[in-house]
Amino acid sequence: MRRVVFNQKGGVGKSSITANLAAISAAQGLKTLVIDLDPQCNSTQYLYGPGSEKLDQDIKAFFEQTLTFQLKPQGPEAFIHQTPYENLFLLPANPDVADLQAKLETKHKIYKLKEAIERLDDFDAIYIDTPPAFNFFTLSALVAAERCLIPFDCDEFARHALYSLLDNVNETRMDHNEALQVEGIVVNQYQPRASLPKKMVEELLAEELPVLNAKISASVKMRESHNESKPLIHLAPKHKLTLEFVELFKELHP
Secondary structure, eight states: OEEEEOOSSTTSOHHHHHHHHHHHHHHTTOOEEEEEOOTTOHHHHHHHOTTGGGOOSSHHHHHHHHTSOOSSOOOGGGGOEEOSSTTEEEEOOOTTGGGGHHHHHHTTOTTHHHHHHHTOTTOSEEEEEOOSSOSHHHHHHHHHOSEEEEEEOSOHHHHHHHHHHHHHHHHHHHHTOTTOEEEEEEEEEEOTTSHHHHHHHHHHHHTTOOEEEEEEEOOHHHHHHHHHTOOHHHHOTTSHHHHHHHHHHHHHOO
C-alpha cells in the first residue's frame, strides 16, 4: 500500500501521523518505508534521530539523478536507509531539495517518484510525507500514491483549506493517477470536551466528508516523542495517545 499524508496547511501533524503510523506498521512485522519530501525534514529527524543531517543519499540526491543522463543510474534502493527500528526504512529529506523544483518542473519529472516506488516491490507499506504546499513534490507524491490521508486540526482556516485540498486531489486523480483515493480525514489534536472541535467534526460529517472514527488527541507526550526521536509505539506503547494511533492504524487496515 502506498499512502501519502497531505495537507497544504502547516502545523496539522503530517509528520507525526506519517512517522507513527509507519512505526506501528513496522512493529507489526510489515517491511515499511517512509519517504520524506518535506524540506523541514521532520519525519527524517523523528525516525532516524541524531546524525540524520549527515545522510547524503537522500531525496535531493534522488531527484538530482533524474536531471542528469547516466548509463547506469542508481536504483531507488541506493537512497534508502535503515532506521533504528526493525522493518522501518527511510528515504530522508533534504532542506535544500526545494532548490531543484524549477528544473524538475521544466524537465517534466513528475512521474519519477512513482517509477522509483514501483521498483520497490519488497516493501509491504510505503508512507510519503509531503511539504505544507501543493507543489511539484506534493504532486509527485499524489501521482505515486494509492491512498491519501488528510490530517485536520479543527481550525476554521484548516476547514477552508480542506475544500481546496480535496479539489487538488480530485484533479490529480483525473489528470495523473486514476488509482488515487482519499482514504480519510484524520482529526488531530482533538479536544473532545471542547465545543468547537466537536461541532466542526459534526459539520464535516454532515457534508458527507470521509472523517475517520479514530481521532488523535492533543498531548504533551507527542512533543516528548519528538524530542526523543522515538515514535510513540516505542516510547510509550500503552499511553492513551499511542493507543489512538493504533486504533487509527486498525481502521485503515480492517
